[in-house]
Amino acid sequence: MTLLAGGTDLMVDLNFGRKRPERVVAIDRVPELSHLEGNGHVRMGAGVTYTRMLAEDVGSAALREAARTVGSPQIRNAGTLGGNIATSSPAGDTLPVLAALDAVVVLRSKQGERRVPFAQFMTGPKKNVRRADELVVGAEWDDAGPAQTFMKVGTRNAMVIAIAGLALVVDRPRRRVGVGLGSCGPTILRAPQAEAFAAAIFEAHGWDRHLTPSDAELKEFGRLVATAARPIDDVRGTAAYRRHVLAVMGERALARVWSIT
Numbered sequence: 001m002t003l004l005a006g007g008t009d010l011m012v013d014l015n016f017g018r019k020r021p022e023r024v025v026a027i028d029r030v031p032e033l034s035h036l037e038g039n040g041h042v043r044m045g046a047g048v049t050y051t052r053m054l055a056e057d058v059g060s061a062a063l064r065e066a067a068r069t070v071g072s073p074q075i076r077n078a079g080t081l082g083g084n085i086a087t088s089s090p091a092g093d094t095l096p097v098l099a100a101l102d103a104v105v106v107l108r109s110k111q112g113e114r115r116v117p118f119a120q121f122m123t124g125p126k127k128n129v130r131r132a133d134e135l136v137v138g139a140e141w142d143d144a145g146p147a148q149t150f151m152k153v154g155t156r157n158a159m160v161i162a163i164a165g166l167a168l169v170v171d172r173p174r175r176r177v178g179v180g181l182g183s184c185g186p187t188i189l190r191a192p193q194a195e196a197f198a199a200a201i202f203e204a205h206g207w208d209r210h211l212t213p214s215d216a217e218l219k220e221f222g223r224l225v226a227t228a229a230r231p232i233d234d235v236r237g238t239a240a241y242r243r244h245v246l247a248v249m250g251e252r253a254l255a256r257v258w259s260i261t
């Protein structure tokens with residue numbers, strides 16, 4: 001049995017003959033999957049579309065920025081969080097954000113519910129730990145505050161698969177920095193050295209204060225972000241280019257969120 005949410009990944013597979021499911025169950029009109037609640041802790045249903053994610057109350061500024069970069073208005077009206085999670089492409093734009101937020105993927109089957117930290121969810125390109133009998137019900141994370149951003153480099157500004165993507169979350173209340181990297185490894189990657197480097201600077205200056213980073217600090221953060229990548233050469237870009245743009249994006253992302261409290 002194959003589930004169909006927005007169909008923006010599944011229909012491509014059907015049209016190219018990559019999948020021929022015997023049974024398709026449409027879940028796009030299951031209202032329970034479209035919930036979005038957040039008051040300190042955000043619960044987003046798998047059926048939430050990118051268009052819905054553009055609203056102020058989405059529970060993550062980085063997710064809102066990521067949603068804005070996805071496809072066209074038609075794709076954003078149909079495509080869902082759950083479809084992006086279930087497809088598990090390293091280029092899925094919500095996924096670096098979920099990684100940086102330390103989000104949990106909620107799965108449900110007849111056996112019950114299980115909650116898998118996003119860091120343990122993806123196992124390879126388009127591979128994850130979801131069992132065939134499980135539905136992605138949604139994702140959850142602690143509201144990390146406004147200091148977060150998402151950046152993506154592609155061959156043009158819209159309707160483009162990322163050559164590299166980066167989400168940065170500076171969670172001031174919980175005193176942690178999260179960096180999620182897309183399209184630069186077999187799964188979404190974290191950049192632990194870059195996270196620790198930035199966290200140490202916030203620790204030294206005070207997590208709740210406005211800061212002005214030095215150029216050297218921004219550069220070093222970008223370098224550490226690029227170090228975490230495991231990129232390959234492919235049709236979209238070379239490994240060297242991916243490392244270069246990750247360093248630039250890391251630098252710019254930190255400069256963007258540094259002063260947001």
Ligand SMILES: Cc1cc2nc3c(=O)[nH]c(=O)nc-3n(C[C@H](O)[C@H](O)[C@H](O)COP(=O)(O)OP(=O)(O)OC[C@H]3O[C@@H](n4cnc5c(N)ncnc54)[C@H](O)[C@@H]3O)c2cc1C
Binds near residue numbers: 084
């Ligand atoms: C023109 C175009 C542009 C695109 N641009 C982007 C882009 O910029 N960034 C990006 O990240 N993606 C992009 N995509 C890919 C796609 O839009 C996203 O991955 C989207 O989130 C898929 O969601 P969907 O609801 O359409 O999934 P569907 O196509 O309905 O499903 C995708 C897969 O997930 C499974 N599935 C869906 N929902 C669930 C669930 N709740 N539980 C378990 N399994 C489920 C389906 O069975 C299927 O295998 C683009 C696609 C197209 C066609």
